Amino acid sequence: MILSDRDIKILLKSGELVIDPLSDDTIRENGVDLKLGREYCAFKKTNTILDPNKPGNANEFYECDSSDSFVVESHRHYLLHTLEYIKLPSYLAGLVNLRSTWARTGIYIPSTVTDAGFEGQLTIEVIGSEFPVKLYAGDRFLHLILVKMETPSEKPYEGNYKGQTGVRLPKFFNNK
Template identity: 30%
Template sequence: MILTGPEIISASKDGRLRIDPFSSSQVNPNSYNVRLGSTLLTYTGDVLDSHRPNPTHRIQVGEDGHTLQPGELYLGHTMEEVGSDRFVPLLFGRSSVGRLGLFVEITAPIGDIGFHGQWTLMLTPTRP
């Protein structure tokens, strides 16, 4: 079941859904718009190895933003902490962001019941 905007508001008020910070201005008819947090990571090695830690470079995103470079994989996080012990969370990029050539979280859009925290976002730009 996908929650409607009013159900999202109700569930956040009664504790079935936690979104912190919560703003009713970010509620849509059947979704909530999370925002990008203030830090990004990029990988610095030539090869990514799933069997060991990969070196990264940390980018602090300022008030003026940061220009993403095509061909680079960025790891970000949501500003909001989101969680529920009752609902399965889904995360999809907004079409308005996709039309700008930015792919968001395309491999793992389903969260786990019981997870409470910031979502890791995989960002892949096709244009600066």
């Protein structure tokens, strides 16, 4: 079952669902809009092979920075993060989508699921359009659809990305 704005407000009020900061324009008809944070990492073009068993230095593969705005270059991949820190209970999962305004610019994000029990800022991959697009920290960028599972998860998320803030690189780099 997809949660409505009423359901979301009830869960927020009870403390079972946490979204911080929570803005007036965050809760939508059937989900929650999330804003861009300030950090980003651009994937570097390289012939170096990324071996997850011996990943080497993350700087060989990613160029990371923070700013109030930046340009998503054509066909380039980035990791971005949400401004909001979220905490899902063991019976809610989230489906992350790009807000339609941004999809209409040609920016793309792969399918992303937020697991039941996840807590932290979301790190999301963004792929550039046919033309450069400027993004600003604080803009509503993602739409998180909250889905109530029929029964709570036996093993809510406890992985390496729990509690993450900012952009989080793959776990084999042992960052943050």
